[in-house]
Amino acid sequence: MKIFIPLDAGSVAVGADEIAAAFVQLAEQRSLDLEIVRTGSRGLYWLEPMIELAAPEGRVAFGPVTEADVGSVLDAMSNNAEHALRLGVTDEIPWLKRQTRLTFVRCGVVDPRSVEDYRAHDGYKGLERALTLGTIGILADVSASGLRGRGGAGFPTGIKWKTVAEAQADRKFIVCNADEGDSGTFADRMIMEGDPFVVIEGMTIAGIAVGATKGYIYIRSEYPHAVIALEEGIKAARRAGWLGDNIRGSGHSFDMEVRVGAGAYVCGEETSLLESLEGRRGIVRAKPPLPAHKGLFGKPTVINNVLSFAAIPFILNDGAKAYADFGMGRSRGTMPIQLAGNIKFGGLFEVAFGITLGELIDDVGGGTFTGKPVRAVQVGGPLGAYFPREMFDTPFDYEAFAKRDGLIGHGGIVVFDDSVDMSKQARFAMEFCAVESCGKCTPCRIGSTRGVETIDKIRRGERVAENIAVLEDLSNTMKFGSLCALGGFTPYPVMSALKHFREDFGPPPAHLQAAE
Amino acid sequence: MTSVYEPWDETRGAEIIAGLGDVEGGTIVMLHALQEAFGYVPAAAIPMIAEARNLSRAEVHGVFTFYHDFRHEPAGKHVLKLCRAEACQAAGGDALVARAESKLGISMGKTTPDQRVTLEPIYCLGLCATAPSAMLDGRLVGRLDEKRIDALVAEAQR
Numbered sequence: 001m002k003i004f005i006p007l008d009a010g011s012v013a014v015g016a017d018e019i020a021a022a023f024v025q026l027a028e029q030r031s032l033d034l035e036i037v038r039t040g041s042r043g044l045y046w047l048e049p050m051i052e053l054a055a056p057e058g059r060v061a062f063g064p065v066t067e068a069d070v071g072s073v074l075d076a077m078s079n080n081a082e083h084a085l086r087l088g089v090t091d092e093i094p095w096l097k098r099q100t101r102l103t104f105v106r107c108g109v110v111d112p113r114s115v116e117d118y119r120a121h122d123g124y125k126g127l128e129r130a131l132t133l134g135t136i137g138i139l140a141d142v143s144a145s146g147l148r149g150r151g152g153a154g155f156p157t158g159i160k161w162k163t164v165a166e167a168q169a170d171r172k173f174i175v176c177n178a179d180e181g182d183s184g185t186f187a188d189r190m191i192m193e194g195d196p197f198v199v200i201e202g203m204t205i206a207g208i209a210v211g212a213t214k215g216y217i218y219i220r221s222e223y224p225h226a227v228i229a230l231e232e233g234i235k236a237a238r239r240a241g242w243l244g245d246n247i248r249g250s251g252h253s254f255d256m257e258v259r260v261g262a263g264a265y266v267c268g269e270e271t272s273l274l275e276s277l278e279g280r281r282g283i284v285r286a287k288p289p290l291p292a293h294k295g296l297f298g299k300p301t302v303i304n305n306v307l308s309f310a311a312i313p314f315i316l317n318d319g320a321k322a323y324a325d326f327g328m329g330r331s332r333g334t335m336p337i338q339l340a341g342n343i344k345f346g347g348l349f350e351v352a353f354g355i356t357l358g359e360l361i362d363d364v365g366g367g368t369f370t371g372k373p374v375r376a377v378q379v380g381g382p383l384g385a386y387f388p389r390e391m392f393d394t395p396f397d398y399e400a401f402a403k404r405d406g407l408i409g410h411g412g413i414v415v416f417d418d419s420v421d422m423s424k425q426a427r428f429a430m431e432f433c434a435v436e437s438c439g440k441c442t443p444c445r446i447g448s449t450r451g452v453e454t455i456d457k458i459r460r461g462e463r464v465a466e467n468i469a470v471l472e473d474l475s476n477t478m479k480f481g482s483l484c485a486l487g488g489f490t491p492y493p494v495m496s497a498l499k500h501f502r503e504d505f506g507p508p509p510a511h512l513q514a515a516e
Numbered sequence: 517m518t519s520v521y522e523p524w525d526e527t528r529g530a531e532i533i534a535g536l537g538d539v540e541g542g543t544i545v546m547l548h549a550l551q552e553a554f555g556y557v558p559a560a561a562i563p564m565i566a567e568a569r570n571l572s573r574a575e576v577h578g579v580f581t582f583y584h585d586f587r588h589e590p591a592g593k594h595v596l597k598l599c600r601a602e603a604c605q606a607a608g609g610d611a612l613v614a615r616a617e618s619k620l621g622i623s624m625g626k627t628t629p630d631q632r633v634t635l636e637p638i639y640c641l642g643l644c645a646t647a648p649s650a651m652l653d654g655r656l657v658g659r660l661d662e663k664r665i666d667a668l669v670a671e672a673q674r
Contacts, residue, residue: 046645181640183604183639184602185642185644222639224654259545262585262586265639276544277541281578281582338644340606341603341604341644343645346645346646369607378602382602412603414606414644416606425605438582
């Protein structure tokens with residue numbers, strides 16, 4: 001009997017390791033021939049730990065399994081029988097079935113330590129085709145796919161790669177930004193833990209496209225499981241000849257290493273990350289020069305998010321058109337959306353751009369787990385705007401969110417119920433910026449601290465109307481006077497909270513003016 | 517699970533630094549390696565790194581103090597990190613932080629007087645769909661509630 005138990009950190013945090021140990025012990029007691037494969041997570045986190053059985057009808061899921069359930073679940077698995085926790089054939093679970101999994105197609109399915117398993121699930125076919133295409137062909141495919149940087153900025157990946165390909169230098173680099181610091185996001189972590197080879201393959205294709213032979217993946221220290229997964233993945237890929245000199249006899253060489261961050265949120269900003277990779281303080285660099293011209297160690301560098309690289313193998317294998325056929329407007333392909341916070345059905349939902357926020361929260365997410373009404377959702381991490389229910393008709397698309405003073409960022413959505421105090425959330429945004437600011441720009445370094453103080457005054461009811469005017473002015477200065485998104489985007493959560501939840505910021509202006 | 521660290525030893529520190537001499541841009545790699553061995557980065561190691569990397573002491577000190585991860589002194593026997601970011605806030609994390617602080621009698625960022633427990637904030641473990649979450653000495657725990665946080669605190673105090 002073969003079963004699959006996630007080794008994903010999200011599943012481990014709710015007991016997957018203990019359950020795996022309990023299965024082993026019980027199987028020994030019963031002298032049962034049990035093979036356990038540790039996989040990534042399917043991303044249905046309210047059902048984790050979700051254990052799957054290789055059954056004649058396909059993989060059958062059970063969850064959420066606790067240690068107390070292991071005996072009865074093993075009975076049900078042995079006889080392929082009914083059980084209260086039996087969820088049916090995994091691929092038929094509606095929450096999974098309605099997704100369009102292009103990037104996450106193998107996540108939760110394959111053994112992330114096995115390059116052979118990756119191969120058996122169409123892995124490295126993209127690289128094989130890339131090796132026959134060469135630079136011009138790869139760049140044409142990436143451009144035609146319409147892929148835009150999945151880290152949040154949404155810059156066309158094809159243009160970035162072309163710039164580096166055309167740059168002349170003795171060395172060029174591929175850097176993967178795995179400093180996924182945004183609260184409410186975990187897609188990078190999941191894919192690194194559940195399908196590390198897709199990231200390695202994407203980076204290798206980038207190396208061949210632009211003529212770089214060295215890659216770095218910068219992973220935040222808060223993700224120890226992802227660090228292990230990538231390190232093991234790199235070793236396995238090297239052993240199989242997919243990394244290193246003369247890859248599979250192609251004449252191309254590419255190798256990579258993992259570098260671990262040290263707990264600085266700002267290092268998710270690309271120039272700060274490059275500084276950190278060079279061993280310095282993560283101080284943001286002014287652009288230009290762009291990293292594509294002068295990046296790591298002053299050399300032309302492709303720096304992309306984990307999900308951007310992870311989308312590449314599909315594009316190369318299935319074709320640019322197959323990817324671009326999904327999506328809306330200028331947002332092509334799929335987005336791995338992460339539903340988090342106070343949500344009933346939280347997890348990873350990969351879907352074509354265009355789905356509305358309301359569908360995601362109410363329909364897919366099932367509202368809050370506390371059962372109270374949803375009051376606000378923050379989209380795009382700590383620098384993303386808070387949206388009220390009135391804006392739930394917004395389609396998930398870079399431009400549609402920008403038009404409403406928001407951003408999709410890295411695709412995280414954090415749901416809050418009606419117990420949330422939005423002036424407190426605005427204060428947190430400023431406080432977080434104050435703690436994490438690299439200190440280079442005055443509006444970010446000083447403005448964020450002044451912002452905390454001003455919001456505190458508003459919360460205490462001191463000259464509310466005037467202090468709100470100060471806060472608006474300050475936010476404006478930060479937005480237009482900061483080099484990077486930390487200072488520049490912190491005003492999004494602050495201003496959106498103020499605009500849509502004015503009642504949480506002291507008495508309304510008319511009342512205040514009358515009192516004064 | 518407790519992390520056992522070596523006491524600071526200059527020869528051993530020099531060995532670690534020398535072993536990483538070839539790493540391009542490796543200052544942070546060295547700091548991580550020293551902290552992994554000794555549990556913190558002793559002040560004496562800063563000029564040693566500077567020497568090895570041909571940097572000024574100020575530059576290495578600047579790097580050391582920029583990053584939240586690096587410790588200036590040893591932590592308590594157990595380190596309990598509680599996530600303070602938005603997804604955990606939305607799931608009731610703030611109340612659990614207050615509960616842990618009151619049970620341990622210390623505030624965030626502090627160590628109990630008996631040196632048993634260090635309580636630290638962490639900004640996102642990426643367990644946002646099983647929030648609120650925590651990490652005790654490298655072990656992840658999700659779906660925290662009052663019962664679970666009490667158990668974690670008790671475990672840390674043992």
